[in-house]
């Protein structure tokens with residue numbers, strides 16, 4: 001009788017309400033160091049990305065989606081902690097993410113999720129700080145910041161570190177991006193028939209250097225004459241195929257319609273400083289490790305069939321940690337102490353105001369640049385940043401841009417609008433002091449640039 005009643009109720013519920021009542025699976029795909037311009041949906045012409053584009057067509061594209069950091073670890077720290085990484089004094093490469101962070105996978109585990117991670121961690125390799133310690137039931141990948149794609153037995157150093165399954169090294173010979181796609185698909189297939197919803201975090205090291213691609217991908221791009229761009233294209237194409245494998249596994253196991261899927265990238269394409277890989281950030285200015293738009297604005301997509309309008313765009317500024325918060329809300333998990341916002345009410349039009357009044361970036365130890373965005377206005381403190389660090393760099397200075405009129409940050413309005421500059425700078429300084437105070441309160445030590453003026457804790 002109860003069963004019959006439930007069935008009748010289910011018939012009466014609209015599709016969206018049904019979805020909301022059922023905890024969705026959650027798949028979070030993170031690329032590494034890809035260019036803003038390098039997906040089909042952003043107009044890329046020389047590298048087809050049909051599987052990434054499929055997510056955009058089936059869901060929402062965030063035109064003003066940002067990474068929390070301008071390089072790897074800080075963004076990942078925000079994604080996993082659901083907060084500004086600065087609250088955990090995370091401003092450098094490597095980590096570890098302090099134990100004080102209540103991680104996304106831990107929260108999802110507590111909400112009844114099976115959790116799996118495939119790929120690059122970069123938030124600590126010390127005992128107690130690995131994926132298996134921070135909330136993942138299963139792990140396949142590596143702990144450092146990058147890796148050889150064509151594995152070299154006996155190789156030394158971080159990029160030859162063992163590939164791990166859970167905690168144990170495995171013999172692995174596959175092209176690494178292929179391996180990650182196959183392992184992600186296998187994780188989904190293993191959940192077939194399980195009662196628990198699952199969370200899968202697929203963190204590619206593609207398309208971070210080293211530039212390595214196998215022949216089957218290289219041959220796809222005979223017309224790209226620049227050899228760096230050609231190998232980058234092959235690596236990106238391999239990553240898109242791997243995403244296709246994962247999406248096919250969701251289709252084949254009948255899970256696509258009850259899975260919330262995210263795709264984003266951890267920072268802008270490295271076009272001028274370290275780890276230059278042939279990526280393109282056009283029309284944005286700047287590169288990885290900078291807080292110009294090219295360093296922080298990234299592809300960002302979200303799909304949830306029947307809930308998120310297919311083929312839609314959302315234009316208010318959002319950030320990596322909003323994806324964490326959205327996942328927590330969809331999973332009805334503990335969302336206390338998060339800085340991100342659940343984006344579902346915004347992309348479905350239920351809430352009209354922007355999710356955030358102002359967003360902030362700060363990278364004191366890498367390049368000592370920082371910025372704030374409020375509406376169309378962006379405050380930025382940076383060098384001009386078009387060359388390698390060194391004598392060619394201009395001294396860092398304050399700049400102000402109106403992104404609605406000037407997405408390429410070419411016209412500095414600091415002199416023309418000092419009041420707006422001052423307003424944003426004050427907001428930035430207040431935020432910066434507040435996140436440092438939080439870190440100190442948790443017993444952590446905020447990082448300052450070498451030779452910095454001002455107080456040090």
Ligand code: CA
Nearest residue numbers: 032033072266
């Ligand atoms: Ca990166």
